[in-house]
Amino acid sequence: MYRTIAQLDSITNLLATWFPQVFTRVQLPEASVEGRPVYALRMRAGGGGADRRGVLLVGGTHARELMNPDAIVELAIDLLVSYSNGTPVTYGGRTWPADEVNLILEALDIWLVPCSNPDGRNYVMTVNDLWRKNRRDNPNTACDGVDLNRNLDLLWGVAQGNTSCSPCADVYCGPSAFSEPETRNIKHLLDTNRIVTFADVHSYSELVLHPWGHATTQSVDITKRFTGLPTGTCTPSVPAGYQEYMDPRDLKRFTAVGNQIVADVAAVRGRHYTRETGFDLYATTGTHSDYVYSRHIADPNLYKTYGFTFETGPDTGDSRTSFHPADPTLIKVDARAAMLALLHESVCAIELIGLPIFDSATGLSAIRRVRDELLATTEAGREWIALFERVQVPAIGIILRDEKLTKSAADLFRTVAQLLGEDGSVLPRHDAERASAFIGELANRSTSETIQVDLEALRRKLNQVAGRQTHKVIEAVMRRRPDRRRVKTTRG
Amino acid sequence: MPTSPHQPNGGTSRDSGLRFDVTMPTKDRAAAIEMATALDLDRLPDRDGDVHLIATLDEVAMLVEGGYEVHLSAAVHVAPLDPALVMDDKDSMAWLEAQVDGIVRQAGS
Numbered sequence: 001m002y003r004t005i006a007q008l009d010s011i012t013n014l015l016a017t018w019f020p021q022v023f024t025r026v027q028l029p030e031a032s033v034e035g036r037p038v039y040a041l042r043m044r045a046g047g048g049g050a051d052r053r054g055v056l057l058v059g060g061t062h063a064r065e066l067m068n069p070d071a072i073v074e075l076a077i078d079l080l081v082s083y084s085n086g087t088p089v090t091y092g093g094r095t096w097p098a099d100e101v102n103l104i105l106e107a108l109d110i111w112l113v114p115c116s117n118p119d120g121r122n123y124v125m126t127v128n129d130l131w132r133k134n135r136r137d138n139p140n141t142a143c144d145g146v147d148l149n150r151n152l153d154l155l156w157g158v159a160q161g162n163t164s165c166s167p168c169a170d171v172y173c174g175p176s177a178f179s180e181p182e183t184r185n186i187k188h189l190l191d192t193n194r195i196v197t198f199a200d201v202h203s204y205s206e207l208v209l210h211p212w213g214h215a216t217t218q219s220v221d222i223t224k225r226f227t228g229l230p231t232g233t234c235t236p237s238v239p240a241g242y243q244e245y246m247d248p249r250d251l252k253r254f255t256a257v258g259n260q261i262v263a264d265v266a267a268v269r270g271r272h273y274t275r276e277t278g279f280d281l282y283a284t285t286g287t288h289s290d291y292v293y294s295r296h297i298a299d300p301n302l303y304k305t306y307g308f309t310f311e312t313g314p315d316t317g318d319s320r321t322s323f324h325p326a327d328p329t330l331i332k333v334d335a336r337a338a339m340l341a342l343l344h345e346s347v348c349a350i351e352l353i354g355l356p357i358f359d360s361a362t363g364l365s366a367i368r369r370v371r372d373e374l375l376a377t378t379e380a381g382r383e384w385i386a387l388f389e390r391v392q393v394p395a396i397g398i399i400l401r402d403e404k405l406t407k408s409a410a411d412l413f414r415t416v417a418q419l420l421g422e423d424g425s426v427l428p429r430h431d432a433e434r435a436s437a438f439i440g441e442l443a444n445r446s447t448s449e450t451i452q453v454d455l456e457a458l459r460r461k462l463n464q465v466a467g468r469q470t471h472k473v474i475e476a477v478m479r480r481r482p483d484r485r486r487v488k489t490t491r492g
Numbered sequence: 493m494p495t496s497p498h499q500p501n502g503g504t505s506r507d508s509g510l511r512f513d514v515t516m517p518t519k520d521r522a523a524a525i526e527m528a529t530a531l532d533l534d535r536l537p538d539r540d541g542d543v544h545l546i547a548t549l550d551e552v553a554m555l556v557e558g559g560y561e562v563h564l565s566a567a568v569h570v571a572p573l574d575p576a577l578v579m580d581d582k583d584s585m586a587w588l589e590a591q592v593d594g595i596v597r598q599a600g601s
Contacts (some may be wrong), residue, residue: 009585018597084595129573169532205537315539
């Protein structure tokens with residue numbers, strides 16, 4: 001069963017009315033082409049400032065992909081129930097413990113746009129159940145609609161592969177970039193919030209897509225950037241053989257997060273989603289996920305946003321039942337797992353522990369500089385970053401439950417920032433031992449073998465570098481990957 | 493923002509009449525995609541890696557005239573979503589109430 005636009009709007013309205021401590025509903029600046037309001041629902045819990053990391057999840061971009069708006073409001077309720085009752089979120093064989101859900105809600109601003117294209121959804125339910133676009137009246141043609149996922153300002157109007165300048169095409173990019181109110185609403189959310197991760201949730205094919213969509217991706221030749229390519233040509237103007245550059249750390253992050261999402265979905269009931277670039281599916285331009293990631297490249301003053309496209313549900317071999325199966329229940333569970341996995345991967349430990357203990361962002365900047373300007377430049381360094389990103393949420397969940405561990409984490413954080421801020425500093429053996437004992441305690445309390453292995457690799461490295469100059473420690477980390485040998489823990 | 497003139501193809505709306513689920517099982521996938529793109533056909537993902545389209549009878553004829561083998565797997569009438577798949581307002585509300593049962597609500601709401 002699928003909800004009508006009125007039902008989706010009613011649910012977001014009631015959630016914001018009943019539970020204002022968790023939900024705020026915002027009417028986006030522009031009504032749809034046919035004049036319907038478009039709503040975003042913000043979820044957050046706990047206190048904290050306005051400048052939280054934001055995650056934006058968008059559904060219903062393509063009208064006929066009916067499952068995802070429903071899955072998004074259902075995810076919102078799952079998170080509310082978990083937070084309110086202190087219960088885990090369990091989808092089949094995958095469970096997110098209550099303290100990790102708490103952490104997600106208390107660390108992030110979760111922006112949900114269940115249905116960005118309400119006119120299209122209404123049209124699917126009342127006229128044509130395979131309608132894809134919005135309901136724009138295209139002048140001087142018999143054909144209506146713009147494909148909202150071709151209308152964004154990233155190589156807009158480059159008509160290659162699955163993008164067209166013909167109003168009669170289902171992949172019509174519109175008369176100009178952001179010609180449509182529905183896409184301008186998404187841009188508004190990106191412009192006014194610090195969105196660090198994004199997913200546009202589509203159907204079908206069981207895919208987790210990430211940039212780039214207009215060409216294959218490479219991390220070698222930095223001169224190959226979309227900013228040098230023509231737009232609005234209405235021809236396939238991306239040169240043959242062109243490969244778009246992506247910073248290797250970003251590619252690593254897309255890969256790691258995408259793989260984690262795939263693993264979490266598989267754990268639910270064994271569905272095997274595939275992670276790949278958008279281009280691997282088919283060539284596109286002007287899509288949401290590419291645009292959101294491209295923003296910080298086109299304008300370095302903007303935040304970097306990791307943009308994904310999910311394609312939920314299998315190909316049944318029949319278009320109608322692939323887009324809207326008679327019973328989408330299990331597919332929606334997979335979709336909710338994918339979205340929750342992305343939320344989980346969006347929490348940043350450095351900000352969570354660091355911000356409360358530093359008066360300014362200076363201490364954080366030193367740590368971020370080492371991460372982004374040194375570690376990220378080598379394959380081994382990027383492996384260490386990936387390891388840290390893997391362990392951070394479970395580790396923080398453990399730390400914040402224990403006052404002593406919280407204090408230890410803050411002390412260690414201060415020590416690290418201090419060492420990085422002093423020329424010629426040395427990592428004192430007693431500090432390394434303190435950190436090693438702290439990590440050992442986290443490993444003992446963790447229930448995940450993967451996390452235990454990661455933490456042990458970290459501890460092993462600390463023991464190796466104790467007493468060395470800080471810059472030598474960084475060099476050692478940049479040179480050698482984590483040693484992830486399995487170990488026995490003291491846990492029973 | 494970049495803008496560009498429309499390229500009205502003089503085509504017809506696919507929003508009426510009968511269409512078909514079409515697959516083009518071809519070794520020359522790139523050429524088939526090029527043909528489908530040239531005709532502005534609605535291209536769908538395909539589990540077997542074939543070129544999968546929704547096309548009108550006229551468009552199917554053009555593909556065949558272009559030398560392609562096409563398989564029609566289903567007729568796709570333009571029709572609203574099966575009403576049996578649309579949730580009832582009462583069911584939607586009852587579902588929400590059941591989900592949040594026991595969670596303290598804002599006073600007066």
